[in-house]
Amino acid sequence: DGGITQSPKYLFRKEGQNVTLSCEQNLNHDAMYWYRQDPGQGLRLIYYSQIVNDFQKGDIAEGYSVSREKKESFPLTVTSAQKNPTAFYLCASSLGPGDTEAFFGQGTRLTVV
Amino acid sequence: GQNIDQPTEMTATEGAIVQINCTYQTSGFNGLFWYQQHAGEAPTFLSYNVLDGLEEKGRFSSFLSRSKGYSYLLLKELQMKDSASYLCAVAPRESGYALNFGKGTSLLVTP
Numbered sequence: 001d002g003g004i005t006q007s008p009k010y011l012f013r014k015e016g017q018n019v020t021l022s023c024e025q026n027l028n029h030d031a032m033y034w035y036r037q038d039p040g041q042g043l044r045l046i047y048y049s050q051i052v053n054d055f056q057k058g059d060i061a062e063g064y065s066v067s068r069e070k071k072e073s074f075p076l077t078v079t080s081a082q083k084n085p086t087a088f089y090l091c092a093s094s095l096g097p098g099d100t101e102a103f104f105g106q107g108t109r110l111t112v113v
Numbered sequence: 114g115q116n117i118d119q120p121t122e123m124t125a126t127e128g129a130i131v132q133i134n135c136t137y138q139t140s141g142f143n144g145l146f147w148y149q150q151h152a153g154e155a156p157t158f159l160s161y162n163v164l165d166g167l168e169e170k171g172r173f174s175s176f177l178s179r180s181k182g183y184s185y186l187l188l189k190e191l192q193m194k195d196s197a198s199y200l201c202a203v204a205p206r207e208s209g210y211a212l213n214f215g216k217g218t219s220l221l222v223t224p
C-alpha cells in the first residue's frame with residue numbers, strides 16, 4: 001500500500017542534542033513538507049522540497065535542517081540551536097506543489113527532557 | 114506565512130448544520146484546501162476549491178470567493194465524530210506553492 005511514514009511516533013531528546021526525524025513516502029510524490037504544530041496552534045511550515053536535491057526554508061526554519069537526496073525521503077534534523085523543540089512534527093507529501101492534496105504521515109511527538 | 118484567519122472555537126449540536134469561515138490575504142494561489150484533524154492525529158484532506166462557488170461532497174461542502182478572499186466549510190447533519198479541528202490552507206505562489214495553514218477551528222459537537 002502506498003503511503004507516507006514517519007518514525008518514531010514518540011521521541012525523547014536531552015537538551016543540547018541533535019535528533020533526526022524520519023519521513024519516507026512511496027507515493028512517487030515530488031513535493032515534501034515538514035510542519036510543526038504546538039498545542040492549540042495550526043501547522044507552521046519548517047522546510048519544503050519540490051524536487052530531489054532542492055529544498056527551501058519555510059516560516060520557522062531556524063534551528064532545523066533537512067536533506068532531499070532521494071525522492072522518497074525527506075529527513076528533518078532538530079538541532080541544539082532550536083530554542084523550543086518540544087512539539088508535534090508532521091511530514092507531508094504531494095504530487096506537485098500547491099494544486100493537489102497533501103498526504104500526511106502520522107506525526108512524531110518530540111519531547112526535550 | 115500568509116494571513117489566514119479562522120475562528121478559534123465553535124460549538125454545535127448533533128444533527129445541526131455549522132459553517133466554518135476562513136479569510137485569507139493572498140491572491141496568487143491555485144486553490145484553497147480544507148483539512149480535518151482529530152486530536153493527536155494527522156490532518157486528513159476534506160476538499161479543494163479552485164473555482165469560485167460551492168463544491169458539495171456528501172455531508173461536507175466548501176465554498177470559495179476569490180474576489181472576497183473568503184471561504185467556508187459547511188458541515189450538515191453533524192455527528193459526534195465531527196468534533197475535530199478544521200484547517201483552512203492555501204499554497205501561495207510567493208512561498209513556492211508550499212501549503213500554508215490557518216490556525217484551525219476547533220469544533221465541538223454536543224448531544
